[in-house]
Amino acid sequence: MTFGCQMNAHDSRWLAGALIARGFAQTSIERARVVILNTCSVREKPEQKVKTAIGRVRAITGGDPEVLVAVTGCVAQQLGQTLFESGCQVRLVAGSDGINGVPEAVERLLDEPRLRLSLLDFTDHYSEREPVGCAIAGQSRPVTHVTVMQGCDNFCAYCIVPYTRGRQKSRAVKAVLDECRAALEMGGAREIMLLGQNVNAFGRDTTGDDDGFADLLARVAALPGLERLRFVTPHPGEMKPVDIESFASVAPLCPRLHLPVQSGSDRVLARMGRAYTRQDFYNLVAALRKARLDLALSTDIIVGFPGETEEDFNDTLETLTDCNFMSAFSFCYSDRPGTRAALFADKIAPERKQERLLRLQALQESLSGRWLEARLLQQTSLLIETRSPRQPCHNEEKVGERTEVLWQGRDPYGALVHVGLPSGRDHTGRMVPVEITKVGRHSLTGRQTGSAW
Numbered sequence: 001m002t003f004g005c006q007m008n009a010h011d012s013r014w015l016a017g018a019l020i021a022r023g024f025a026q027t028s029i030e031r032a033r034v035v036i037l038n039t040c041s042v043r044e045k046p047e048q049k050v051k052t053a054i055g056r057v058r059a060i061t062g063g064d065p066e067v068l069v070a071v072t073g074c075v076a077q078q079l080g081q082t083l084f085e086s087g088c089q090v091r092l093v094a095g096s097d098g099i100n101g102v103p104e105a106v107e108r109l110l111d112e113p114r115l116r117l118s119l120l121d122f123t124d125h126y127s128e129r130e131p132v133g134c135a136i137a138g139q140s141r142p143v144t145h146v147t148v149m150q151g152c153d154n155f156c157a158y159c160i161v162p163y164t165r166g167r168q169k170s171r172a173v174k175a176v177l178d179e180c181r182a183a184l185e186m187g188g189a190r191e192i193m194l195l196g197q198n199v200n201a202f203g204r205d206t207t208g209d210d211d212g213f214a215d216l217l218a219r220v221a222a223l224p225g226l227e228r229l230r231f232v233t234p235h236p237g238e239m240k241p242v243d244i245e246s247f248a249s250v251a252p253l254c255p256r257l258h259l260p261v262q263s264g265s266d267r268v269l270a271r272m273g274r275a276y277t278r279q280d281f282y283n284l285v286a287a288l289r290k291a292r293l294d295l296a297l298s299t300d301i302i303v304g305f306p307g308e309t310e311e312d313f314n315d316t317l318e319t320l321t322d323c324n325f326m327s328a329f330s331f332c333y334s335d336r337p338g339t340r341a342a343l344f345a346d347k348i349a350p351e352r353k354q355e356r357l358l359r360l361q362a363l364q365e366s367l368s369g370r371w372l373e374a375r376l377l378q379q380t381s382l383l384i385e386t387r388s389p390r391q392p393c394h395n396e397e398k399v400g401e402r403t404e405v406l407w408q409g410r411d412p413y414g415a416l417v418h419v420g421l422p423s424g425r426d427h428t429g430r431m432v433p434v435e436i437t438k439v440g441r442h443s444l445t446g447r448q449t450g451s452a453w
């Protein structure tokens with residue numbers, strides 16, 4: 001079971017691959033001997049969610065002590081060995097840097113039923129994992145995620161990441177390039193998404209060995225077979241001119257950037273410790289759009305940070321409109337243990353946070369709708385990911401001369417697009433030129449306009 005961010009989803013895929021390589025197979029909880037809960041603690045009541053999940057496993061398995069439950073990731077890092085108190089099935093807790101050791105620990109725990117293990121230490125460098133390639137059922141993955149760094153040194157006032165994922169550790173350039181190359185040559189990848197909590201700080205730490213993030217982008221972009229390159233998540237305060245320039249000079253880099261602004265109020269930004277003002281952010285957006293005219297931006301917003309006034313909140317609404325984000329993830333502020341903001345006295349009442357969140361989401365919904373509408377009749381390309389769940393598997397449709405089934409993929413801006421493609425073959429991983437013919441509430445529909453490649 002995976003909770004949380006793309007880094008966690010990526011860790012879970014690696015864990016599954018490493019266990020499959022050792023002879024394990026994925027199955028349902030009812031039949032499992034090992035259940036791994038890979039947890040997230042960035043927001044809300046994560047401890048509660050994990051305890052509920054442990055309880056669910058206990059209920060489904062009848063508390064069978066032979067079933068091994070492992071809790072990994074950020075909540076495990078935060079709660080540590082206290083998780084052993086949640087019942088006898090929990091015999092392994094592993095934090096962010098401990099995940100690498102989980103496959104071996106699982107094997108050992110199955111051999112030694114009375115043992116409990118905790119892997120909670122942080123490492124001071126990025127420790128490489130055994131490569132698992134596309135071990136998960138030999139799947140080919142058109143979009144492959146590659147971690148470039150772990151942890152964060154920014155200590156934004158609200159954020160638990162530096163405590164759960166530890167200090168920033170960059171991976172060696174060669175290791176990143178090798179993994180990308182393997183994904184492109186053997187894993188069926190056409191798009192690579194580089195991952196890190198503060199990705200554009202890549203290389204700027206004691207364990208990095210390179211000139212920086214822009215240099216890494218150029219080197220990954222030069223790998224044969226790569227169609228598209230993306231990255232998450234950059235910190236707006238750390239985007240260097242060379243990083244911005246990449247959007248003009250690195251051809252496979254997609255015209256889409258997730259750039260968390262968090263708030264549009266200078267007062268709140270300062271209290272958050274974000275190290276930029278609204279004007280700095282606007283200047284950055286202007287420079288990025290100058291480098292890449294059609295750049296689509298998305299963002300994260302925290303609503304109801306301690307001390308946020310109605311005026312501060314209105315500044316945030318204004319920022320959404322001014323930056324014309326194509327989408328925004330927005331969250332009510334919640335206290336995270338150990339962070340500076342948790343100690344701030346001027347907390348906002350839950351009803352007020354909720355009311356502001358709804359107002360903000362209504363505004364973003366209309367901005368997102370407008371962004372999608374502007375796509376009508378545009379020519380673009382899709383990287384096909386799966387069959388569209390909109391159409392039952394057996395359904396085919398006669399369209400002119402050909403019989404079509406509905407697939408879905410993403411355009412370079414990351415928008416989800418449905419498209420009818422010739423029946424009778426697997427289109428996963430193909431690039432398809434399309435014209436946008438229909439705009440939905442959260443996705444688009446297109447028509448194939450040329451040969452796929």
Ligand code: 5AD
Nearest residue numbers: 158159260300301331332333334336
């Ligand atoms: N409360 C609410 N939202 C938070 N985020 C991080 N910490 C908190 C918190 N304490 C949000 C930020 C971040 C996203 C991953 O989660 O917007 O960008």
Ligand code: SF4
Nearest residue numbers: 152154155156159161
């Ligand atoms: Fe958290 Fe991101 Fe700030 Fe790092 S830069 S502390 S991960 S919000």
